[in-house]
Amino acid sequence: MLAQVSWRNVWRHKLRSSVIIFAVAIGIFAGVFAWAFYKGMMNERVETAISTESSNIQIHQRTYLEDPGIKKFIANGNEIAEKIEKIQGIKGVSKRLLSNAMVTSAEQGTGVMVIGIDPEQEKKVTNISESVSIGTYFKETGKNPVLIGKKLAEKLKIKERSKIVLTLQQLDGTITRAQFRVAGIYNITNSMYEEMNVFVRSQDLAGILQLDASACHEIAVKVVDNNTENVIFNKIKPLFPSLDVKEWRELMPEVSVAEESIDVSMIVFIIVILVGLSLAIINTMLMAVLERVKEIGMLMAIGMTRKRVFNMILLETIFLTITGMVVGIVIASLLSLYFGKTGIDISMGSEVYESMGYTSLIYPVLSAKIIIEVAIMVVIASILSAIYPAWKALKLKPADAIRSDV
Amino acid sequence: MKVIDIKDLYKIYEDNEAEVHAVDGISLSFNEGEFAAIVGPSGSGKTTLLNILGGLDKPTSGEITIGNVKINELPPSKLIDFRLHNIGFVFQAYNLIPVLTAKENVEFIMDLQGRPKAEKEKRTRELLEQVGLGDRLNSRPNRLSGGQQQRVAVARALASRPKFVLADEPTANLDSKSTENLLDIMEKLNREENITFIFSTHDPRVVKKARRVITIEDGKVIKDEAIR
Ligand SMILES: Nc1ncnc2c1ncn2[C@@H]1O[C@H](COP(=O)(O)OP(=O)(O)OP(=O)(O)O)[C@@H](O)[C@H]1O
Numbered sequence: 130m131l132a133q134v135s136w137r138n139v140w141r142h143k144l145r146s147s148v149i150i151f152a153v154a155i156g157i158f159a160g161v162f163a164w165a166f167y168k169g170m171m172n173e174r175v176e177t178a179i180s181t182e183s184s185n186i187q188i189h190q191r192t193y194l195e196d197p198g199i200k201k202f203i204a205n206g207n208e209i210a211e212k213i214e215k216i217q218g219i220k221g222v223s224k225r226l227l228s229n230a231m232v233t234s235a236e237q238g239t240g241v242m243v244i245g246i247d248p249e250q251e252k253k254v255t256n257i258s259e260s261v262s263i264g265t266y267f268k269e270t271g272k273n274p275v276l277i278g279k280k281l282a283e284k285l286k287i288k289e290r291s292k293i294v295l296t297l298q299q300l301d302g303t304i305t306r307a308q309f310r311v312a313g314i315y316n317i318t319n320s321m322y323e324e325m326n327v328f329v330r331s332q333d334l335a336g337i338l339q340l341d342a343s344a345c346h347e348i349a350v351k352v353v354d355n356n357t358e359n360v361i362f363n364k365i366k367p368l369f370p371s372l373d374v375k376e377w378r379e380l381m382p383e384v385s386v387a388e389e390s391i392d393v394s395m396i397v398f399i400i401v402i403l404v405g406l407s408l409a410i411i412n413t414m415l416m417a418v419l420e421r422v423k424e425i426g427m428l429m430a431i432g433m434t435r436k437r438v439f440n441m442i443l444l445e446t447i448f449l450t451i452t453g454m455v456v457g458i459v460i461a462s463l464l465s466l467y468f469g470k471t472g473i474d475i476s477m478g479s480e481v482y483e484s485m486g487y488t489s490l491i492y493p494v495l496s497a498k499i500i501i502e503v504a505i506m507v508v509i510a511s512i513l514s515a516i517y518p519a520w521k522a523l524k525l526k527p528a529d530a531i532r533s534d535v
Numbered sequence: 536m537k538v539i540d541i542k543d544l545y546k547i548y549e550d551n552e553a554e555v556h557a558v559d560g561i562s563l564s565f566n567e568g569e570f571a572a573i574v575g576p577s578g579s580g581k582t583t584l585l586n587i588l589g590g591l592d593k594p595t596s597g598e599i600t601i602g603n604v605k606i607n608e609l610p611p612s613k614l615i616d617f618r619l620h621n622i623g624f625v626f627q628a629y630n631l632i633p634v635l636t637a638k639e640n641v642e643f644i645m646d647l648q649g650r651p652k653a654e655k656e657k658r659t660r661e662l663l664e665q666v667g668l669g670d671r672l673n674s675r676p677n678r679l680s681g682g683q684q685q686r687v688a689v690a691r692a693l694a695s696r697p698k699f700v701l702a703d704e705p706t707a708n709l710d711s712k713s714t715e716n717l718l719d720i721m722e723k724l725n726r727e728e729n730i731t732f733i734f735s736t737h738d739p740r741v742v743k744k745a746r747r748v749i750t751i752e753d754g755k756v757i758k759d760e761a762i763r
């Protein structure tokens with residue numbers, strides 16, 4: 130019955146309560162929607178990073194990542210790849226040869242990373258094959274085809290079928306030059322990556338570098354479901370104790386940190402909103418207590434304990450806040466659902482986001498976890514806001530409060 | 536049977552060095568089933584006396600025994616519970632919870648006592664019928680006249696099955712017809728339920744209905760007479 134009294138008390142001043150509910154709704158909407166928005170942006174970034182760049186898991190020679198070099202290759206690459214492919218939940222395994230190179234066109238030159246791949250294996254691991262916008266993905270059988278990024282093509286002012294020269298160092302240290310023909314140009318959302326990475330067939334690269342065909346510098350593993358990555362990682366790692374097995378989070382710490390920091394910054398953002406709202410709530414509840422001094426005094430006189438009076442004010446505050454919160458969350462959910470389908474275009478014509486690997490079309494992702502965390506914060510904020518007004522109510526002395534001449 | 540026993544009650548307010556003896560040495564007792572009025576000029580100490588009797592205020596000194604409990608010795612938390620189970624209150628105004636209907640207002644106090652739902656509903660209906668509001672169960676206080684509101688307050692005061700009911704100027708805001716009506720209802724409940732009523736008043740028409748009249752002046756009982 131106390132809850133009923135509290136709920137009805139909220140609606141005694143319809144306008145006043147509505148203003149607060151509206152304010153809470155807007156604040157919570159802003160917090161929840163912003164969170165969903167950045168979450169969507171980050172998911173996209175992580176998804177892109179995994180599917181075009183790092184894949185889920187990579188294996189190298191122990192010291193390769195700190196100090197890469199052509200000599201630090203894995204000799205029995207095929208054997209390892211076969212072992213991994215047998216594990217459940219693996220989508221693909223791709224062996225790669227890696228080499229720094231100078232690429233020169235008729236116009237100019239620049240440094241790149243040459244990645245030697247088995248096109249069929251690589252197809253199952255990254256989506257570079259689907260990102261070819263001009264030309265083909267190693268379809269032709271001609272000599273030394275190369276796949277380059279759109280950004281690099283622009284920089285070197287070269288087109289499909291142009292000839293480029295790669296200058297690289299062989300296993301024995303000799304510098305060698307090899308001519309390649311641009312078979313295709315790929316276009317992903319990360320222009321920095323596009324500029325830095327070119328793909329060739331590993332048999333071609335192995336020949337130039339004078340490496341064995343089964344050797345590789347990197348083994349990239351893609352899992353079917355990203356959520357199972359950790360489980361699979363823990364299965365693979367002990368199989369190859371002499372090698373360096375890493376998850377994408379370790380390979381791209383900047384992406385991983387950015388992803389984790391979203392939650393922290395959004396929680397801070399929502400706390401700031403809630404502090405502002407709490408001041409308004411405290412003010413409203415204080416008014417509600419002070420204008421009801423006689424009524425509260427009467428309740429204490431007829432036998433309502435201090436605990437119940439406190440709970441009544443507390444419940445009123447919680448109802449007021451939660452009503453606003455529910456409205457805010459519903460609006461944020463509906464908009465997240467809608468934009469989760471259509472996406473929000475934030476590019477405004479600029480390519481700044483794309484150069485950093487973020488798509489400019491954002492699909493907000495509102496998870497139950499976000500809603501639960503926001504709800505917990507709101508409830509805590511409303512309990513804290515209730516304390517001062519409720520304490521004011523408790524300080525009333527029934528004998529003074531009900532004196533008819535006061 | 537004695538319901539209330541007051542011994543040597545004093546209430547002294549220290550107001551800017553001037554001492555006000557609001558209750559100045561009162562000893563009184565009330566038996567079960569009394570219908571008593573406390574009268575006296577404004578400022579004579581009626582409200583102060585009733586508040587102390589009802590455990591809403593602490594005396595400066597003296598003893599109040601209700602049943603066999605010395606309420607002046609109860610700690611504040613116990614006192615609230617004691618009021619809830621032993622004393623019914625009717626105030627001059629602000630008696631009811633505005634957001635609850637007449638029926639809910641009466642049920643509310645039994646709810647605080649933790650009584651079962653069926654009992655609450657039955658007793659509420661009975662009491663509201665007894666005060667002539669059987670047809671206004673679902674009206675909120677702002678839909679009721681001042682007299683009707685005071686009748687709901689009387690029903691509420693009785694709902695908790697208290698040992699006695701205290702009413703400080705219950706008719707002060709009522710017109711003469713409602714005053715008469717309320718007093719008749721109180722008297723009828725007093726007879727039917729054998730419950731003690733103690734009320735203060737300025738109104739001679741109210742005094743006429745009382746069966747015992749206690750006159751106070753300057754915090755002292757100057758006259759205590761049984762009528763009829
Ligand atoms: N809280 C207080 N502080 C100081 N003096 C007080 C206080 N409450 C009451 N008094 C004084 O005590 C005396 C008795 O007051 P009380 O209200 O009991 O009189 P009353 O008989 O109920 O008067 P009325 O008929 O006007 O209601 C008055 O002189 C009043 O000024």
Ligand SMILES: [Mg+2]
Binds near residue numbers: 581582583703
């Ligand atoms: Mg008075």
